[in-house]
Amino acid sequence: xxxxxxxxxxxxxxxxxxxxxxxxxxxxxxxxxxxxxxxxxxxxxxxxxxxxxxxxxxxxxxxxxxxxxxxxxxxxxxxxxxxxxxxxxxxxxxxxxxxxxxxxxxxxxxxxxxxxxxxxxxxxxxxxxxxxxxxxxxxxxxxxxxxxxxxxxxxxxxxxxxxxxxxxxxxxxxxxxxxxxxxxxxxxxxxxxxxxxxxxxxxxxxxxxxxxxxxxxxxxxxxxxxxxxxxxxxxxxxxxxxxxxxxxxxxxxxxxxxxxxxxxxxxxxxxxxxxxxxxxxxxxxxxxxxxxxxxxxxx
Amino acid sequence: xxxxxxxxxxxxxxxxxxxxxxxxxxxxxxxxxxxxxxxxxxxxxxxxxxxxxxxxxxxxxxxxxxxxxxxxxxxxxxxxxxxxxxxxxxxxxxxxxxxxxxxxxxxxxxxxxxxxxxxxxxxxxxxxxxxxxxxxxxxxxxxxxxxxxxxxxxxxxxxxxxxxxxxxxxxxxxxxxxxxxxxxxxxxxxxxxxxxxxxxxxxxxxxxxxxxxxxxxxxxxxxxxxxxxxxxxxxxxxxxxxxxxxxxxxxxxxxxxxxxxxxxxxxxxxxxxxxxxxxxxxxxxxxxxxxxxxxxxxxxxxxxxxxxxxxxxxxxx
Numbered sequence: 001x002x003x004x005x006x007x008x009x010x011x012x013x014x015x016x017x018x019x020x021x022x023x024x025x026x027x028x029x030x031x032x033x034x035x036x037x038x039x040x041x042x043x044x045x046x047x048x049x050x051x052x053x054x055x056x057x058x059x060x061x062x063x064x065x066x067x068x069x070x071x072x073x074x075x076x077x078x079x080x081x082x083x084x085x086x087x088x089x090x091x092x093x094x095x096x097x098x099x100x101x102x103x104x105x106x107x108x109x110x111x112x113x114x115x116x117x118x119x120x121x122x123x124x125x126x127x128x129x130x131x132x133x134x135x136x137x138x139x140x141x142x143x144x145x146x147x148x149x150x151x152x153x154x155x156x157x158x159x160x161x162x163x164x165x166x167x168x169x170x171x172x173x174x175x176x177x178x179x180x181x182x183x184x185x186x187x188x189x190x191x192x193x194x195x196x197x198x199x200x201x202x203x204x205x206x207x208x209x210x211x212x213x214x215x216x217x218x219x220x221x222x223x224x225x226x227x228x229x230x231x232x233x234x235x236x237x238x239x240x241x242x243x244x245x246x247x248x249x250x251x252x253x254x255x256x257x258x259x260x261x262x263x264x265x266x267x268x269x270x271x272x273x274x275x276x277x278x279x280x281x282x283x284x285x286x287x288x289x290x291x292x293x294x295x296x297x298x299x
Numbered sequence: 300x301x302x303x304x305x306x307x308x309x310x311x312x313x314x315x316x317x318x319x320x321x322x323x324x325x326x327x328x329x330x331x332x333x334x335x336x337x338x339x340x341x342x343x344x345x346x347x348x349x350x351x352x353x354x355x356x357x358x359x360x361x362x363x364x365x366x367x368x369x370x371x372x373x374x375x376x377x378x379x380x381x382x383x384x385x386x387x388x389x390x391x392x393x394x395x396x397x398x399x400x401x402x403x404x405x406x407x408x409x410x411x412x413x414x415x416x417x418x419x420x421x422x423x424x425x426x427x428x429x430x431x432x433x434x435x436x437x438x439x440x441x442x443x444x445x446x447x448x449x450x451x452x453x454x455x456x457x458x459x460x461x462x463x464x465x466x467x468x469x470x471x472x473x474x475x476x477x478x479x480x481x482x483x484x485x486x487x488x489x490x491x492x493x494x495x496x497x498x499x500x501x502x503x504x505x506x507x508x509x510x511x512x513x514x515x516x517x518x519x520x521x522x523x524x525x526x527x528x529x530x531x532x533x534x535x536x537x538x539x540x541x542x543x544x545x546x547x548x549x550x551x552x553x554x555x556x557x558x559x560x561x562x563x564x565x566x567x568x569x570x571x572x573x574x575x576x577x578x579x580x581x582x583x584x585x586x587x588x589x590x591x592x593x594x595x596x597x598x599x600x601x602x603x604x605x606x607x608x609x610x611x612x613x614x615x616x
Contacts, residue, residue, distance in 0.1 A: 027512040027513050030517075031410065031513070031514070034402070034404050034410070035410070037401025037404075038401070038402050038419070041398055041399070041423070041485075042422070042426075046426075047441070048433065049426075051440075052433060052436075100336075101336075103328065103332035103333075104329065104332040107330045108333055110329075111326050111330065112330070112333070118333075120337070121333050121334065124336065124340050126606050127603055127606060128340050130535065130599075131542070132542020132544065132569060134544040134569045135343065135591050137572075138347055138588065139342070142350045142588070143346050165336060169336055193318060193321075194325065223428070223430025223432070225431065225432040225545045226569070229544075229573055255545075258436055259435070259549070262432075262549065274436070277432075281429060281430070281433055284428050285428060288428045289425065
């Protein structure tokens with residue numbers, strides 16, 4: 001009954017869209033264009049991954065992780081020292097930036113939320129995250145390399161820490177702000193101090209989200225080259241053990257190895273660069289995926 | 300029956316002086332760390348600025364317009380690098396903005412069911428994590444050989460036009476520009492998408508209700524409403540492109556010229572730093588610091604503007 005009435009009051013053709021009418025045609029063409037945009041955007045990075053996988057796997061073997069970088073035209077060798085160096089510099093960077101960033105985030109989210117001060121510190125944090133990584137390298141060169149007189153793992157670690165810091169502050173602040181107010185009120189109501197409330201109630205609840213930010217920061221730091229370019233520099237050999245000053249000598253990293261060996265004309269070193277790039281990309285992507293899975297599961 | 304409160308007795312739950320001091324000490328400590336984050340920015344300016352001082356005194360602002368980079372005669376000018384930084388970033392923006400906004404529209408409107416959309420958003424975010432040096436490696440061995448015939452064709456057929464007036468020599472400004480475009484695409488599409496998603500549903504519904512087609516709605520209602528956010532995203536992309544170092548250094552050719560042709564080789568401030576920093580003499584080092592300061596200030600201006608624009612968006616909706 002009602003259906004009949006409707007079809008009667010709307011003559012069929014007024015609601016029918018002809019695909020060839022200019023307005024509909026324009027809409028379809030534009031829709032085609034944005035689909036094309038998405039495809040265009042995905043092609044280059046997928047092509048990069050494809051080549052890294054093909055070329056990288058062709059030259060990858062377990063030995064690479066235990067040997068030193070080879071001289072030009074000498075077969076064999078590996079990137080054992082660079083792999084350790086990446087773990088070392090990124091480890092140091094985490095050691096410096098995580099406590100620093102989380103403490104700052106606690107202030108921004110717990111004690112200064114919605115104040116002018118917090119607004120400006122957030123603003124500076126965002127601006128800091130936009131500072132080119134090469135400028136951070138230059139800054140740490142002036143701050144640490146010149147006074148200590150040597151390129152070092154510590155300098156590289158601090159440079160990467162400056163890079164990670166804004167990411168950690170931002171994600172940790174958001175994570176802490178997402179903890180429901182009830183938690184804090186309950187804790188305060190039971191007589192907890194601000195210190196107890198923060199460290200025993202709010203922070204544990206925010207840990208997974210903070211961890212996501214930390215891991216994204218680690219992924220970024222692992223792949224960065226510019227900040228270690230003239231802070232950690234490179235090293236053809238193994239560093240001395242840490243307790244014998246190994247932290248204070250030039251240190252090889254995977255990203256620097258890829259950079260150095262991709263810009264030389266020697267086949268064996270170029271092949272090592274591809275294998276190194278595969279290891280680097282794997283490290284970075286696995287960390288990024290794990291970081292995202294961590295929060296996605298909780299949502 | 301008023302409750303008796305004996306204020307003179309110390310209740311057992313009363314905090315000791317020490318616990319109070321620890322508590323406020325903790326608040327102050329976190330505050331110190333928070334302020335230290337902002338101070339890092341100041342410290343960068345001071346450190347790099349003080350190292351750059353000798354070169355600033357020697358060359359003044361002429362540093363920015365002189366093209367002579369001569370470590371033997373100790374005369375330095377960074378015009379080709381400033382020029383190269385601006386040109387490569389502009390090429391990147393020109394290529395990345397249309398595609399990036401297109402991707403943003405594709406992922407914000409209902410072209411795809413959410414179940415398909417989410418993985419693509421995830422994939423784009425993930426691809427943004429591919430390290431710059433890996434793009435550089437790919438650029439050297441895969442992209443340059445691939446794009447070279449195209450560069451040759453441009454030069455042979457449109458060589459009369461200043462932009463294509465030099466024969467391409469493998470690496471070059473245009474290669475760097477395209478690779479930068481690839482690298483800033485994720486950030487531009489992500490921020491455009493955020494800005495488009497933030498446009499209230501009522502605006503869409505009103506436009507559809509008035510009989511607008513999907514694309515009339517997008518062009519006349521949604522894009523104008525999201526324009527500030529998209530602009531902010533483009534500015535962030537610009538900041539990223541200007542500071543990007545490794546991929547550019549590996550594919551730009553690193554020659555000290557400011558040519559109008561995008562097919563010629565060139566260099567950027569970041570690539571100059573990457574190439575010369577480790578083995579620079581005194582005044583050369585100071586000049587490099589000067590160049591770094593210029594780059595820092597350029598990106599600072601761009602990022603501060605972007606930050607203001609993007610945060611304005613968050614306030615509005």
